[in-house]
Amino acid sequence: MSAGEHVVVVGLGFGDEGKGAVVDALCADGPVSAVVRFNGGAQAAHNVVVGDRHHTFSQFGSGTLAGVPTWLSRHVLVEPIALATESRELAALGVDDPLGMVSIDADALLTTxxxxxxxxxxxxxxxxxxxxxxxxxxxxxxxxxxxxxxxxxxxxxxxxxxxxxxxxxxxxxxxxxxxxxxxxxxxxxxxxxxxxxxxxxxxxxxxxxxxxxxxxxxxxTGDEAGRLADAGRLVFEGAQGVLLDETHGFHPHTTWSTVVPRNAKALLNGRSARVLGVTRTYQTRHGAGPLPTEDAAVLARFPERHNGTGEYQGAWRAGHLDAVLLRYAVAACGGVDGLAVTHLDAPDLRVATAYRTGATRVAELSTPSVAGCVPELEALPDPVAFLEDLVGAPVLVTGAGADRADYAVRTPVPR
Known part of the structure; x- marks a missing residue:
C-alpha cells in the first residue's frame, strides 16, 4: 500500500475474514501512526499470530503487536472490564503498558x-x-x-x-x-x-x-480523528462483516453496528482513503443465519485454529466461496479500492457464481434475501485473478497462513 495513504479495512463476509491479520500486516509494513476502530465493540475477535505470539484482539487495535497505538472512536461501544482483561493479556505477551497505547472518544457508549x-x-x-x-x-x-x-x-x-x-x-x-x-x-x-x-x-x-x-x-474530545489523520497515516479497522451490517445484513441475524465504511469516512471528514475489502477464499460464519454455499466437506477440510463454537454465537460453519454475496457486499460498501484475500493456502476450491431459484438464475442480489436459492458451483483455479476480475479492484494484501510472515502487502498502481 502507498505510504501516507489512509486505509479503511472492511470485512466482506459474515465476519472472521481475517481483518485482524490484514491490519497487523499493514501496520508491520508501515508507517502507520494509529489504528482507528470505527464500529462494533468488545465482540470483535481478530486473531493475529507473530511467531510464537498469538492474541485475539477485541477492543485493542490489531496493530498493537506491531507497536501501533489505538483510538476507539465514538462509534465504538467500550467495555472497560474486558478492556482491562485484554490489557493484561497483551502485557503477558510482552507489550509494554498496553493501556498507555489506547485513547478513547469521550462520547463512546459504555457497555456495562x-x-x-x-x-x-x-x-x-x-x-x-x-x-x-x-x-x-x-x-x-x-x-x-x-x-x-x-x-x-x-x-x-x-x-x-x-x-x-x-x-x-x-x-x-x-x-x-x-x-x-x-x-x-x-x-x-x-x-x-x-x-x-x-x-x-x-x-x-x-x-x-x-x-x-x-x-x-x-x-x-473534539476532532481527534482529524488531528490523528493530519499527523500521519491511519488504518481504520472494521469489526464484523458487511453481511451482518445493521442496514445491509440478513435480518434478524445482524449486528447493531454500521459495518460499511460510512463511519470511517465521516471521521476523515473529506480526507481521502483507500477502502480495502477483506475476504477468505471460502465462506464462513458463526451461528445462525443464511450460508447458501454451506458444505460439511469444506468445514472438515479446513480446520479452524482460532474459531470454534461460541456459547451464544453457536457453531462455526463453512462453505464454498460465494461470488453473489461478495458482489452484494462490495455494492453495499459503495465499491472498494482494493482487496485483501486470506487463506490462499486452502487448496482445490470451488465458487458459487450464481444461484438458481426455481427456473430463475440469480447472479446479483438487490436485497438481503437468499431464501430458496441453490448455488451453482464451479472450480476456482486462481482465487486472486478471479476476485480481481469479479470486483474490478486489485488484490493489495495476500495471506497464505496464520502468521504475519505469511502475509504480503503489494504496492498499488497509482490512482
Missing part, C-alpha cells in the same frame, strides 16, 4: 454488565430462534441508547424489544470521570433492567471501577 446480562437473557429466551448474538451486550448497549431519544417507557416495544423499565440517558466513557453523573446514569440503568435481570450487580463497584478506568486511559 447490565447490558451483557440483558443481552444474554433475551437471547436465552429466544431458544431455537436465537439470532446468533455474541452475548457481549453490544446490541443491548446500542438499543438502550435509543430509548431516551424516543421517549420510550416501560412496556413500549422499540426495535422489536420490550422496554423492561424506565430508561434514561446512556452512560458514556466521558462520564467515567464524573462519579456523580456516572452513578446517576448507572442507577437508572440498573432499575430499568431489574425486571429482566434482577439486582445482583453493584452500582458502587462499577463506579469505582470505571473511575479507575478513566484514570488509566486517555479520553479525547
Amino acid at each position: 454488565p447490565f447490558h451483557v446480562a440483558a443481552n444474554r437473557a433475551r437471547e436465552d429466551a429466544r431458544g431455537r430462534d436465537r439470532h446468533g448474538s455474541c452475548g457481549k451486550g453490544i446490541g443491548e448497549t446500542a438499543w438502550y441508547a435509543l430509548l431516551a431519544g424516543r421517549g420510550a417507557g416501560r412496556g413500549d416495544v422499540v426495535e422489536g424489544q420490550e422496554v423492561p423499565g424506565t430508561p434514561g440517558p446512556a452512560p458514556t466513557v466521558g462520564d467515567c470521570a464524573d462519579p456523580v453523573l456516572l452513578r446517576r446514569k448507572l442507577d437508572v440503568l440498573a432499575r430499568c433492567y431489574e425486571p429482566l435481570i434482577g439486582d445482583g450487580i453493584s452500582v458502587d463497584d462499577l463506579v469505582a471501577l470505571y473511575r479507575a478506568f478513566a484514570g488509566a486511559v486517555r479520553v479525547t
Whole structure:
C-alpha cells in the first residue's frame, strides 16, 4: 500500500475474514501512526499470530503487536472490564503498558454488565430462534441508547424489544470521570433492567471501577480523528462483516453496528482513503443465519485454529466461496479500492457464481434475501485473478497462513 495513504479495512463476509491479520500486516509494513476502530465493540475477535505470539484482539487495535497505538472512536461501544482483561493479556505477551497505547472518544457508549446480562437473557429466551448474538451486550448497549431519544417507557416495544423499565440517558466513557453523573446514569440503568435481570450487580463497584478506568486511559474530545489523520497515516479497522451490517445484513441475524465504511469516512471528514475489502477464499460464519454455499466437506477440510463454537454465537460453519454475496457486499460498501484475500493456502476450491431459484438464475442480489436459492458451483483455479476480475479492484494484501510472515502487502498502481 502507498505510504501516507489512509486505509479503511472492511470485512466482506459474515465476519472472521481475517481483518485482524490484514491490519497487523499493514501496520508491520508501515508507517502507520494509529489504528482507528470505527464500529462494533468488545465482540470483535481478530486473531493475529507473530511467531510464537498469538492474541485475539477485541477492543485493542490489531496493530498493537506491531507497536501501533489505538483510538476507539465514538462509534465504538467500550467495555472497560474486558478492556482491562485484554490489557493484561497483551502485557503477558510482552507489550509494554498496553493501556498507555489506547485513547478513547469521550462520547463512546459504555457497555456495562447490565447490558451483557440483558443481552444474554433475551437471547436465552429466544431458544431455537436465537439470532446468533455474541452475548457481549453490544446490541443491548446500542438499543438502550435509543430509548431516551424516543421517549420510550416501560412496556413500549422499540426495535422489536420490550422496554423492561424506565430508561434514561446512556452512560458514556466521558462520564467515567464524573462519579456523580456516572452513578446517576448507572442507577437508572440498573432499575430499568431489574425486571429482566434482577439486582445482583453493584452500582458502587462499577463506579469505582470505571473511575479507575478513566484514570488509566486517555479520553479525547473534539476532532481527534482529524488531528490523528493530519499527523500521519491511519488504518481504520472494521469489526464484523458487511453481511451482518445493521442496514445491509440478513435480518434478524445482524449486528447493531454500521459495518460499511460510512463511519470511517465521516471521521476523515473529506480526507481521502483507500477502502480495502477483506475476504477468505471460502465462506464462513458463526451461528445462525443464511450460508447458501454451506458444505460439511469444506468445514472438515479446513480446520479452524482460532474459531470454534461460541456459547451464544453457536457453531462455526463453512462453505464454498460465494461470488453473489461478495458482489452484494462490495455494492453495499459503495465499491472498494482494493482487496485483501486470506487463506490462499486452502487448496482445490470451488465458487458459487450464481444461484438458481426455481427456473430463475440469480447472479446479483438487490436485497438481503437468499431464501430458496441453490448455488451453482464451479472450480476456482486462481482465487486472486478471479476476485480481481469479479470486483474490478486489485488484490493489495495476500495471506497464505496464520502468521504475519505469511502475509504480503503489494504496492498499488497509482490512482
